[in-house]
Amino acid sequence: xxxxxxxxxxxxxxxxxxxxxxxxxxxxxxxxxxxxxxxxxxxxxxxxxxxxxxxxxxxxxxxxxxxxxxxxxxxxxxxxxxxxxxxxxxxxxxxxxxxxxxxxxxxxxxxxxxxxxxxxxxxxxxxxxxxxxxxxxxxxxxxxxxxxxxxxxxxxxxxxxxxxxxxxxxxx
Numbered sequence: 275x276x277x278x279x280x281x282x283x284x285x286x287x288x289x290x291x292x293x294x295x296x297x298x299x300x301x302x303x304x305x306x307x308x309x310x311x312x313x314x315x316x317x318x319x320x321x322x323x324x325x326x327x328x329x330x331x332x333x334x335x336x337x338x339x340x341x342x343x344x345x346x347x348x349x350x351x352x353x354x355x356x357x358x359x360x361x362x363x364x365x366x367x368x369x370x371x372x373x374x375x376x377x378x379x380x381x382x383x384x385x386x387x388x389x390x391x392x393x394x395x396x397x398x399x400x401x402x403x404x405x406x407x408x409x410x411x412x413x414x415x416x417x418x419x420x421x422x423x424x425x426x427x428x429x430x431x432x433x434x435x436x437x438x439x440x441x442x443x444x445x446x
Contacts (some may be wrong), residue, residue: 328372
C-alpha cells in the first residue's frame with residue numbers, strides 16, 4: 275500500500291526512501307549535522323501528505339545522556355510533557371513517542387543551561403528545568419495548533435479520521 279493512501283486515514287506513516295533521496299524543506303545535505311544531536315538522525319514521517327522529521331524517545335534519551343526508561347519515567351512524573359506525536363509501534367502494547375527537531379534541541383539546551391545534561395550532575399528538583407520545558411512545549415503547542423487550524427481549513431480530504439482533524443483546541 276502506498277504511504278499516501280494511508281495518510282488519508284489519519285495515520286502517521288514512516289516514509290521509506292532510499293538514503294539521501296528525501297531532504298526536508300530547508301535542509302541542505304551538505305551542511306554539517308548539529309553536534310547536539312550526537313549523530314541521531316530523524317525518521318521522516320508523512321502526515322496528511324506532508325513529510326516531517328521526528329526523533330524517537332530513544333534518540334531524545336541519547337541526546338540527553340540518559341536511558342529511554344528515564345525519559346518514560348520523566349513523562350510519568352511530569353518532568354516532560356507527553357509528546358505531541360505518536361506513531362504505531364511494532365509492539366501492539368504501545369506506541370512510539372516522537373519529538374520534533376526543535377523540541378529535541380530545545381530540551382537539550384534547557385538541560386545544558388540547568389546543569390542536568392550529565393546524569394547525577396545536579397538534581398532536577400533543584401532547577402527550573404520542568405517549568406522551562408513545560409513553557410517550551412506550550413509554545414510549540416500554540417504553533418502546532420496554528421498549523422492544525424491551517425490544515426483543517428485547507429485539507430483536501432477533510433477526512434474525519436485524519437490525525438489532525440479536529441485537534442484544534444485539544445493541544446494543551
